[in-house]
Amino acid sequence: MTPNRTFLPSTPEVLARYPALAAAARRNQVWAAAWLIAALALTVFSFWSLGIAFGQIRSGLSQLGWLVAQMFPPSTGSHFPLLLHAMGETLAIAFLGTLIAATMAFPVSFLAARNTTPGTVIHFLARRCFDTIRGVDVLIWALVFVGVVGLGPFAGILAIAVSDAGTFGKLFSETLETTDRKPIDGVLSTGGSQLLAIRFALIPQVLPVMLSQLLYYFESNVRNATIIGIVGAGGIGLQLSEQIRTYDFDQVAFVIIMILVTVAAIDWVCGKLRFHVIGRST
Amino acid sequence: MLVLDGVSRRFGSMTAVSGVELTIEPGGFIGIIGRSGAGKSTLLRLINRLIDPTGGRILHGTTDVTALRGRALREWRARSAMIFQQFNLVGRLDVLTNVLIGRLAAVPAWRALSGLWSPADKAIALSALEQFDIAALAAQRADSLSGGQQQRVAIARALVQQPDRILADEPIASLDPRNSRIVMDALLRINRHFSITVICNLHSLDLARSYCDRLIGMAAGRVVFDGAPAALTDAAARDLYGLEAGDVMGAEPALPAAGAVAGASVAAPA
Amino acid sequence: MVSGLLSLPQERVDQLLATYARAVARRRRQFYLVLAVLALLATVAGRYGEVDLAYLLQHFSNFTSYFGRILPTLTFTHFAADMADWYWNLSGWLKLLVDTILIAYLGTLIGTLGAFATAFLTAQNTAPNPYLLFAVKRFHEFCRTVPDIVFALLFVAAFGLGPLPGILAIGIHSLGTLGKLFTEVVENIDMKPVEGVRSTGGNFVETVRFAVVPQVLANFASYALLRFEINVRSGTVIGFVGAGGIGQDLFVAIRKFYYTDVSAILLMIIVTVVLFDLISERIRHHLARLESDR
Numbered sequence: 001m002t003p004n005r006t007f008l009p010s011t012p013e014v015l016a017r018y019p020a021l022a023a024a025a026r027r028n029q030v031w032a033a034a035w036l037i038a039a040l041a042l043t044v045f046s047f048w049s050l051g052i053a054f055g056q057i058r059s060g061l062s063q064l065g066w067l068v069a070q071m072f073p074p075s076t077g078s079h080f081p082l083l084l085h086a087m088g089e090t091l092a093i094a095f096l097g098t099l100i101a102a103t104m105a106f107p108v109s110f111l112a113a114r115n116t117t118p119g120t121v122i123h124f125l126a127r128r129c130f131d132t133i134r135g136v137d138v139l140i141w142a143l144v145f146v147g148v149v150g151l152g153p154f155a156g157i158l159a160i161a162v163s164d165a166g167t168f169g170k171l172f173s174e175t176l177e178t179t180d181r182k183p184i185d186g187v188l189s190t191g192g193s194q195l196l197a198i199r200f201a202l203i204p205q206v207l208p209v210m211l212s213q214l215l216y217y218f219e220s221n222v223r224n225a226t227i228i229g230i231v232g233a234g235g236i237g238l239q240l241s242e243q244i245r246t247y248d249f250d251q252v253a254f255v256i257i258m259i260l261v262t263v264a265a266i267d268w269v270c271g272k273l274r275f276h277v278i279g280r281s282t
Numbered sequence: 283m284l285v286l287d288g289v290s291r292r293f294g295s296m297t298a299v300s301g302v303e304l305t306i307e308p309g310g311f312i313g314i315i316g317r318s319g320a321g322k323s324t325l326l327r328l329i330n331r332l333i334d335p336t337g338g339r340i341l342h343g344t345t346d347v348t349a350l351r352g353r354a355l356r357e358w359r360a361r362s363a364m365i366f367q368q369f370n371l372v373g374r375l376d377v378l379t380n381v382l383i384g385r386l387a388a389v390p391a392w393r394a395l396s397g398l399w400s401p402a403d404k405a406i407a408l409s410a411l412e413q414f415d416i417a418a419l420a421a422q423r424a425d426s427l428s429g430g431q432q433q434r435v436a437i438a439r440a441l442v443q444q445p446d447r448i449l450a451d452e453p454i455a456s457l458d459p460r461n462s463r464i465v466m467d468a469l470l471r472i473n474r475h476f477s478i479t480v481i482c483n484l485h486s487l488d489l490a491r492s493y494c495d496r497l498i499g500m501a502a503g504r505v506v507f508d509g510a511p512a513a514l515t516d517a518a519a520r521d522l523y524g525l526e527a528g529d530v531m532g533a534e535p536a537l538p539a540a541g542a543v544a545g546a547s548v549a550a551p552a
Numbered sequence: 553m554v555s556g557l558l559s560l561p562q563e564r565v566d567q568l569l570a571t572y573a574r575a576v577a578r579r580r581r582q583f584y585l586v587l588a589v590l591a592l593l594a595t596v597a598g599r600y601g602e603v604d605l606a607y608l609l610q611h612f613s614n615f616t617s618y619f620g621r622i623l624p625t626l627t628f629t630h631f632a633a634d635m636a637d638w639y640w641n642l643s644g645w646l647k648l649l650v651d652t653i654l655i656a657y658l659g660t661l662i663g664t665l666g667a668f669a670t671a672f673l674t675a676q677n678t679a680p681n682p683y684l685l686f687a688v689k690r691f692h693e694f695c696r697t698v699p700d701i702v703f704a705l706l707f708v709a710a711f712g713l714g715p716l717p718g719i720l721a722i723g724i725h726s727l728g729t730l731g732k733l734f735t736e737v738v739e740n741i742d743m744k745p746v747e748g749v750r751s752t753g754g755n756f757v758e759t760v761r762f763a764v765v766p767q768v769l770a771n772f773a774s775y776a777l778l779r780f781e782i783n784v785r786s787g788t789v790i791g792f793v794g795a796g797g798i799g800q801d802l803f804v805a806i807r808k809f810y811y812t813d814v815s816a817i818l819l820m821i822i823v824t825v826v827l828f829d830l831i832s833e834r835i836r837h838h839l840a841r842l843e844s845d846r
Binding site: 039042043046047049050051052056057060061063064067085088089091092093095096099131132137139140143144146147149152153154156157223226227230231234240241244247252256259260263264 | 594598709806829
């Protein structure tokens, strides 16, 4: 028997002395148990509803092991120039997509910002429009634009442009809403029009922030541009899905490494640029 | 001659300025004094038409200023230059461009939008800066300047508007004593040299007495004193600053005083 | 009045103007340089991206007519029949949509559990072993840098068509992103309780259970919900590569030009995504309030 047992009261004794504490503890336990059971039930239901068999997992895992083993050593499969070109295409898609998206979103974001919108109805419509565009994944846009303009990187550019126009619209309008009112009053008080107040007091405030956001989304679009090729919208993704289809996993590994290296390099460059933009503006 | 005829301004349920009657002759240096929240700042913004009155009229000669719209309104604003407590410069633009903003109402829209200022405008702006010994800073970003320098830039901006009057809203409240004196001297020089009317909100009664030739005391949005600095007795000053606004007025219930100025600074002009 | 202002002699004005022009010239040069580089990059990218503006302008009507064609014909008089026609496969699509959400749920669950199990190993302040920290961190990085759709492609090759590869792909990618976020949460905790439990003689697991977990649970839940939101979105597209969910039907509809099906499925996806965004945002705000009340 440990010594503290002799002078500490037992747990039931303590709980009997503080009924509120006991009730709270019990309530917490019941809630935690309820959440756990609900999560577990949903999990079991999901497995049943999706028809996942454990046999499939077992055989799949061994197949996955074989597949990963095939990846080593990674190989270019003697078409390195082709892969390089595809990677260039990927970067081009990301660059033009981001640029076009920002160009489209910039004017519209003024309609969606509370302090520059001409009316509440327009404000509401612009906001909903951005939300709807953002509700659709970039791969869906890619697939849609492949249907519109055919296979190739142009569809990818349009997909990223439209998908990110929604994101930029939201971000830009939020940036506009956080601006300082004082310089605007300053310009208006000299007899400048609303338009001139935007030109001289608002845009100088928001431009560096928007540039920084632009760079950040260029980074993320490089990632997006690596995958939209899977649905035929240009870039390295096409090569990747082709090689997986033909079971050339050594080349798959090489392409994945290429993607990782490119993404890391772009992140590094954009990080430097972003620092430069923000550093200069503060 | 500028006449305020029963001018009022409400923000929601709060009255910032209520039934102000004033006649302002050109050429004076007028100080508006009173506790913070007495409606001084709102009054200046009303005269510039940065905010619209909810009651009463502002008359200039035969012109009804409160009825001005569009181009005429912008010209009125240009002729009633404002100077703000927080300078209200555009921090990321250089000093010269900030002064040139004072020329916006005078240049064609395409020139203003493209930022292609004429050499004549630049010369005017530089001359104004040179008046306050800061022409050498013309290419620097405005937010890299000290508070005193920024306020002098703001005064230069006001000057190039070729105004008839300058409305200075607590121009020295953010400055140290030395810079306060420089800025007040600059305003006085403008007043004497170019005979531009200066209407200046001031916190400090001492400064108001030494610079102004007429004082207007406000409390709870109303004018409660109007006369020469000498006429402001210590007792009257104590009334103005010491007592609750409602007590001075007697009839009017006490207003949440501190909110009035804050309300004024967030309100957007139409 | 301006004449009064212009009391400066002309040579002084010229001198000041020249000084100003010199000072802004460098800034202006930099600006034009950046513009030129951007224009050059855009031209090169246009080449690589096979942008053909002439073609685009010529066939611009294709562009608009496509979006016109995917819209259903709804008439006021036969509204119910038209709707039924548009959503002819409603029950099938609903089942796929539920699948999508369940895939997102299971994927998020795997990611959350995996990240929960590893975040304490990668946080500087709780990590028991620096080598393990380094290795697990690189693993997280790998999982989040490889896009989930790439994992889905690989897993389809290994596990065959169906939702299982989708779940695993979303799970692994979520593990990577949540691992990083959870690690940051753990690194920002108050260390005093940790020292308290350690001082009573608690081991790694006990310290984490009693000193760290109570501090991080609300933030973990909030991040997991945010991830779920994103995963519902991902769940709608992994079907493109055969990894289950509504994506496979959308893929077929777009590829085979079943125009009105495209808009029907897209509308369902948008409504679902926006709905889940709203719900999860509500819950996350609630969690944030709980956190700030603590």
